[in-house]
Amino acid sequence: MSDAIVLRNLVKTFGEKTAVRDMNLTVPKGSLYGFIGPNGAGKTTTIRMIMSILFPDKGDISVLGRKSALEAKDRIGYLPEERGVYKKMKVKDFLLYMAQLKGTDPSGLRKRIRLWLDKVELPDVDNKRCEELSKGMQQKVQFIASVIHKPDLLILDEPFSGLDPVNMRLLRDLIYEQHKKGTTIIFSTHVMVQAEELCDHLVMIHNGDKVLDDTLEGIRARFDPRSVVFEPLDASADVKRLGELPEIASVRRDRGHWELGLTDGATIEQAIQQVTTAMVPLRIEVNRPSLEDVFVQIAGTAEGQEELRAQVRDESAVTVG
Amino acid sequence: MDKILWVAKREFLSTVATKGFLLGILLTPVIMLVCGLGVKYMIDNQEAPRVEGEFAVIDPTGQVFEGVAEYLRPETIAARRDDKLQLVKSGPGGAALQFAEAVSGEDIDEGIEKYTELALGKVPSISTVELSAGVDLEAEKDLLRKGSGPTKRLAIAVIDEDAVTLADGSKEFGKYSFYGREGVDDRVNDELRDALREAIVDARVTAKGWDLDEIKRATRVRSAAVKTVTDEGEEDSNELFSVFLPMAFLLLLFVSTLTSGQYILTTTVEEKSNRVVEVLLSAVSPMQLMTGKIVGQMAVGLSILVLYSSMGIGTLIFFSALGKLKLSLLFYLCIFFVIAYFILGSVMAAIGAAVNEMREAQTLMTPVMLVTMTPWLLWMPISQDPNGTLATILSFIPPINTFAMLLRLTSTAPPPMWQVWLSIAIGFVGVYAALWFAAKVFRIGLLMYGKPPTFGTLIRWVRMA
Incomplete structure (x- = not known):
């Protein structure tokens, strides 16, 4: 079997609220999947069901070829969204304990813990109590706890939340490293930009429904807005005039630039040539849909758009990259 | 199974290997010991108060008062306590006393006297006064109230005329009435009533013409040994x-x-x-x-x-x-x-x-x-x-x-x-x-x-x- 995770018709309700509705999903081995969607969409509930921490009301789950994650726990690494450490425990004891619980071969384990701590740039903390560490440092320790047993499947629930840009980059590199080794990785985030930069395949969840399940390229092709972003060199130029060109169907002002919609049948090349001839550009580029746009397009109604955008944008966080 | 044991091990160590736990576990017996010694020290240094006062008896039969007075003489009380002590020591509780002696390392007699004194109060100094039958009882009772009279009256006993000899045609002996003082230790009142009871019984026996000593001997039963016989043998009942x-x-x-x-x-x-x-x-x-x-x-x-x-x-x-x-x-x-x-x-x-x-x-x-x-x-x-x-x-x-x-x-x-x-x-x-x-x-x-x-x-x- 070549699929790491297979979910079939998964349903989970909490009282009145349906958290996950009829979810079907296949995650092939070795892939890097992103679960995206705003907070409360059902990402964590889906992940918890994959981990057998919650049990679905209906549907089947297969994890690493087993009927339930319980049978494959030792081959899975999991960094939950609700994560913590034993405050009074020493860092190395905590990691040792977690590794033991995962049934890791004890030989060389201490050395491996030390190597990992060096790798996440926490070389001198092994004898410190966890409570002496900052939140970001604790998060790195928790990441080690999720990979120390060399899992085949790594599930990271909002791994970047609360990290500064430097550590985000560090963590991103570590996730890539695991991916290169062949580990199947699922990671969830409500910040679309992070998913855009990390994953090769995206699953979008909204109000308990899977609304998108495709590669980044596929999504971009599917949701190609067929438009060009344009800024004239002469700021006072009458851009609206461009609407008269046969290739341009619409002209719209959008956040400091203009968006020129293409007519059916017109190609990007033709449009760009015609526009640059008609007006000298400061900037002209093909409009690539952001995940945020895609999400808003799928989920949104016209009036709630800004609210939806706010939910999936992490204003405080700097882009990973 | 391994995982359960790992969890159990962490749980055990993180609980036991803390200063709080070790201190708590080891200090508890120490605190108990200190408390025990403290209580003992306080008992050792505590003086039992001596009760002093007067006990008035109205005895129309003329046969009871003597007995009461004799019973309440301090020397008689002391002798009676000593007797009881010997009985305890030779009786079934003796083992417990020897145990106590071993624990405290003190001379048992001295210790017991101390504790009996605490238990029963110091030997009281009670003077017994006989009042004539015609006395004004209400006026005498006034003396029981606080702050009255130079000597402290502890109680008044009024004995019925037929308390010693049966009245004609009656099958029941007469009774006595006891008027006590507020705030007097129960142990003293018990002593006084015991005296009345003993003196009345003695008087009745003597009135019948029976040999008092013989009857006393006949009614006293002592046990030589109290043991529990078990499958393994005999055990002291402790x-x-x-x-x-x-x-x-x-x-x-x-x-x-x-x-x-x-x-x-x-x-x-x-x-x-x-x-x-x-x-x-x-x-x-x-x-x-x-x-x-x-x-x-x-x-x-x-x-x-x-x-x-x-x-x-x-x-x-x-x-x-x-x-x-x-x-x-x-x-x-x-x-x-x-x-x-x-x-x-x-x-x-x-x-x-x-x-x-x-x-x-x-x-x-x-x-x-x-x-x-x-x-x-x-x-x-x-x-x-x-x-x-x-x-x-x-x-x-x-x-x-x-x-x-x-x-x-x-x-x-x-x-x-x-x-x-x-x-x-x-x-x-x-x-x-x-x-x-x-x-x-x-x-x-x-x-x-x-x-x-x-x-x-x-x-x-x-x-x-």
Whole structure:
């Protein structure tokens, strides 16, 4: 079997609220999947069901070829969204304990813990109590706890939340490293930009429904807005005039630039040539849909758009990259 | 299985290897010892107050007063106490006294005098006055009121005319009336009434023309030995031991169960509020986690049990009194500990998983604490009648059955074997039920944050799971 995770018709309700509705999903081995969607969409509930921490009301789950994650726990690494450490425990004891619980071969384990701590740039903390560490440092320790047993499947629930840009980059590199080794990785985030930069395949969840399940390229092709972003060199130029060109169907002002919609049948090349001839550009580029746009397009109604955008944008966080 | 043991090991070490635990466990006996010595010191330095005063008797029969006066002479009182002392020393309580002598390392006679004095009060100095039959009783009673007269009157006794000899045609002797003073020690009043009783009986016997000494000899029965014949031989009946033993066992069971149960609650709440619980659940199932925690804390409870019991056994060996302790009782103690602990521990684990912080646990803890307190309330009725209906019924209701059965087993009238084993069987059924309940609440509660749950919520979770 070549699929790491297979979910079939998964349903989970909490009282009145349906958290996950009829979810079907296949995650092939070795892939890097992103679960995206705003907070409360059902990402964590889906992940918890994959981990057998919650049990679905209906549907089947297969994890690493087993009927339930319980049978494959030792081959899975999991960094939950609700994560913590034993405050009074020493860092190395905590990691040792977690590794033991995962049934890791004890030989060389201490050395491996030390190597990992060096790798996440926490070389001198092994004898410190966890409570002496900052939140970001604790998060790195928790990441080690999720990979120390060399899992085949790594599930990271909002791994970047609360990290500064430097550590985000560090963590991103570590996730890539695991991916290169062949580990199947699922990671969830409500910040679309992070998913855009990390994953090769995206699953979008909204109000308990899977609304998108495709590669980044596929999504971009599917949701190609067929438009060009344009800024004239002469700021006072009458851009609206461009609407008269046969290739341009619409002209719209959008956040400091203009968006020129293409007519059916017109190609990007033709449009760009015609526009640059008609007006000298400061900037002209093909409009690539952001995940945020895609999400808003799928989920949104016209009036709630800004609210939806706010939910999936992490204003405080700097882009990973 | 390995995972359960890893969880148990961490649970045990993180509880035991803390300064707080070690201090608590080792300091408790030290504090108890210090308290004991403190009380002894205070008793040693306490002077029993001497009662002084006058006892007025109106004796129309003319045959009672002499006896009362003689009975209350300080020398007679002292001699009577001495007699009693000798009796105690040679009687069945003697072993206990020798035990006490060995423990305190003091001369037993001196010690006993001290303690008898404390128990009975110093030998009172009472002067006895006879009032004539025609005296104004109301005026005399005024002397009993506070702040009246130069000498302190303790009481007045009015003896009926026919108290010594039967009135014509009557089958009942006359009585006496006793008017006491407010605030006089009961022990003094008892002494006075004993004097009246003794003097009246003596007077009646003498009036009949019987030989008083002979009758006194005839009514005095002494026991040379009080022993319990058992399968193994003869044993001294030791009242001190039979009171002390059930209490010690009850205390051991109580302390060990409650301490470890409390730890389960704290560590579970801590794991939940630290949010470490989901990290753990990525490696172990909720059932493994709960079992591991329960096993780990059971080891803590057993350590306490073993530590304190070996202290107790050490004391018994030191006084060569180990033979009095049936080893089978220790076996039952362990079995009942396991039952009581598993029931309490799993309920505590469930509560710990259900709440967000310790403060919220208090409301859910109240009914649990009430149940654990019941054995102390029922201790007296059970030990007084170890095979009565109440004791028998309680022996079959978990988790109280553990405490009730242990009390009955350590009593002087142990219950029949089938009851013990039935109680153990029912106990294990209780353990199963508690684990079943706890497992469901534990699994659901661990990831529930927010509104503190009530018992109703817990039951709904059980039905949900």
